Amino acid sequence: MAVMTTTTAPDLAISVSGLRKSFGDKAVLDGVDLAVQNGTVFALLGPNGAGKTTTVRILSTLIASDGGRVAVAGHDVAVAPDEVRAVIGVTGQFSAVDNLLTARENLILMADLYRLGRRAGRTRAGELLDRFGLADVADEPLSTYSGGMRRRLDLAMTLVGGPSVIFLDEPTTGLDPRSRRELWRIVRELVADGVTVLLTTQYLEEADQLADRIAVLDGGRIVAEGTAAELKRLIPGGHITLRFADPSGLSAAAAAFGASQRGVTTDEDALTLQLPGDGGVGSLRDVLDRLDAVGARAEEISVHTPDLDDVFLALTTGR
Amino acid sequence: MSTRNRTVTDTFTLLRRNLRHTIRYPSMTIGSVFGPVIMLLLFVGVLGKTLGRGLATASGAHASDYIGYIAPGIIITAVASGSMATAVAVCVDMTEGIVDRFRTMPISRVAILAAHVINSVLTTVVSTGSVIAVAILLGFRPHASVGQWLAAGGLLLALSIALTWLAVAMGLVSATPEAASNSPMLIVFLPFVGSAFAPASSMPAGVRQFAEYQPFTPAIESVRALLTGGPVGHHATLALGWCLVLGATGYAWAVAAFAKPRAH
Numbered sequence: 001m002a003v004m005t006t007t008t009a010p011d012l013a014i015s016v017s018g019l020r021k022s023f024g025d026k027a028v029l030d031g032v033d034l035a036v037q038n039g040t041v042f043a044l045l046g047p048n049g050a051g052k053t054t055t056v057r058i059l060s061t062l063i064a065s066d067g068g069r070v071a072v073a074g075h076d077v078a079v080a081p082d083e084v085r086a087v088i089g090v091t092g093q094f095s096a097v098d099n100l101l102t103a104r105e106n107l108i109l110m111a112d113l114y115r116l117g118r119r120a121g122r123t124r125a126g127e128l129l130d131r132f133g134l135a136d137v138a139d140e141p142l143s144t145y146s147g148g149m150r151r152r153l154d155l156a157m158t159l160v161g162g163p164s165v166i167f168l169d170e171p172t173t174g175l176d177p178r179s180r181r182e183l184w185r186i187v188r189e190l191v192a193d194g195v196t197v198l199l200t201t202q203y204l205e206e207a208d209q210l211a212d213r214i215a216v217l218d219g220g221r222i223v224a225e226g227t228a229a230e231l232k233r234l235i236p237g238g239h240i241t242l243r244f245a246d247p248s249g250l251s252a253a254a255a256a257f258g259a260s261q262r263g264v265t266t267d268e269d270a271l272t273l274q275l276p277g278d279g280g281v282g283s284l285r286d287v288l289d290r291l292d293a294v295g296a297r298a299e300e301i302s303v304h305t306p307d308l309d310d311v312f313l314a315l316t317t318g319r
Numbered sequence: 320m321s322t323r324n325r326t327v328t329d330t331f332t333l334l335r336r337n338l339r340h341t342i343r344y345p346s347m348t349i350g351s352v353f354g355p356v357i358m359l360l361l362f363v364g365v366l367g368k369t370l371g372r373g374l375a376t377a378s379g380a381h382a383s384d385y386i387g388y389i390a391p392g393i394i395i396t397a398v399a400s401g402s403m404a405t406a407v408a409v410c411v412d413m414t415e416g417i418v419d420r421f422r423t424m425p426i427s428r429v430a431i432l433a434a435h436v437i438n439s440v441l442t443t444v445v446s447t448g449s450v451i452a453v454a455i456l457l458g459f460r461p462h463a464s465v466g467q468w469l470a471a472g473g474l475l476l477a478l479s480i481a482l483t484w485l486a487v488a489m490g491l492v493s494a495t496p497e498a499a500s501n502s503p504m505l506i507v508f509l510p511f512v513g514s515a516f517a518p519a520s521s522m523p524a525g526v527r528q529f530a531e532y533q534p535f536t537p538a539i540e541s542v543r544a545l546l547t548g549g550p551v552g553h554h555a556t557l558a559l560g561w562c563l564v565l566g567a568t569g570y571a572w573a574v575a576a577f578a579k580p581r582a583h
Contacts, residue, residue, distance in 0.1 A: 094419075096415075
């Protein structure tokens with residue numbers, strides 16, 4: 001877990017220490033520490049109810065914390081919320097577009113609220129409509145928009161003010177795979193432009209695809225933090241699974257590999273034998289040679305490498 | 320930019336948004352015209368004859384001029400229902416994600432509410448004007464000078480601003496749009512328990528005291544005196560005083576309610 005100091009390092013876009021928040025007597029956040037480097041994507045991963053949205057709502061000045069310190073772009077959210085608001089953009093879980101306006105009107109509304117000036121505001125709206133593939137439908141009522149188009153408009157509105165820190169709260173929840181990939185592409189472009197992104201997600205693939213660092217939030221606490229590779233190393237390594245046609249093959253193989261050895265498990269019902277191994281060609285060849293030596297024939301061989309799903313399931317409590 | 324300039328700029332930006340809503344979805348506005356017009360038809364066309372005779376006994380006014388007596392009351396009801404429609408509009412708006420977006424932006428928070436208020440007051444001017452026009456079509460014959468019309472208009476405007484701030488607060492504290500449409504009913508019907516349709520002096524004790532001292536009665540009496548001739552007396556001062564109290568309460572309540580985050 002990241003070690004936090006009480007002062008904000010200048011290269012940190014977001015710095016959180018000891019963040020606490022309760023609703024009634026239910027502690028939603030119970031001492032959360034986060035450090036997000038400028039220009040990186042940080043994913044907050046966790047099951048429903050872990051406290052992801054609450055964290056984003058505190059960081060984006062929507063609600064106050066009960067304790068701890070939060071700085072965004074060097075500004076304390078409790079002391080200088082307006083300075084924080086001037087540099088952030090937020091796309092929440094619930095669509096934050098005006099459904100009674102068109103896409104262009106929504107973007108111009110944002111431009112006017114950011115005081116870009118009439119001409120500059122209209123130019124910016126036009127650019128964003130082009131970039132997000134909404135130019136053809138810019139003047140249609142939003143009721144005709146798909147979920148994906150709505151999300152793209154939502155994100156476009158977040159970008160009107162040119163934020164340096166963007167919060168995306170479950171940005172792809174409910175989107176089809178194509179729209180999801182489209183949104184990922186946009187997030188990558190943003191980071192390439194130097195923007196810092198903090199995103200929450202319950203999709204491990206999303207965190208794996210996008211994030212430089214991942215924190216796993218569960219029950220209001222960070223239970224693990226690191227790069228995707230570091231997190232995968234946290235849990236037991238990969239394994240090789242062999243399935244046999246009959247019990248005699250299974251018992252012969254189990255004897256050959258030493259059923260009592262660490263990491264070796266047999267499943268009599270499924271007729272499978274699980275061996276530790278990273279799935280490399282060398283170790284596979286070794287396994288097959290030893291099978292041949294005892295005359296056991298495997299029906300099927302499969303290799304499992306640890307992924308973030310394993311990390312997620314191993315680290316978070318089921319509820 | 321100074322805070323005040325920022326608030327003004329943001330208010331006008333957001334007002335454009337609210338006006339678009341009103342123009343594209345005018346059903347609420349149409350509703351706040353319909354209610355008072357139906358009341359007018361009901362009280363004049365259906366109940367007018369009997370009520371007029373009763374009024375003549377109570378106050379010595381001419382039985383045939385019942386519309387002259389109730390039109391100012393109905394105009395006030397139009398102002399009240401027009402203003403109170405804001406509660407629903409505000410409550411619906413708060414359930415939209417875009418208000419949460421506004422809260423994360425460097426914009427004046429009061430501007431979000433002020434835009435609603437100005438939009439609603441403008442709508443109420445239009446709806447109240449329509450109600451006055453219908454009253455005139457039905458035989459209401461005000462004999463007021465330009466100055467008196469302006470004075471009456473000014474008072475109605477003040478009343479509308481005060482009631483709208485109150486309605487904004489009610490909309491903010493209502494959990495659902497349904498609740499937001501119920502709570503202001505109390506205010507819309509308050510003129511009935513005032514001098515809108517019958518003089519307070521004709522009411523039973525208890526009700527009479529309430530009718531005499533409640534906020535709508537001085538407003539109704541002032542508008543009636545200004546439009547149909549008669550001494551305005553202390554009514555106008557009292558009415559403006561009430562507007563100030565109601566408006567200030569509504570404003571303070573609304574700002575405090577908006578500062579609290581809404582649970583999702």
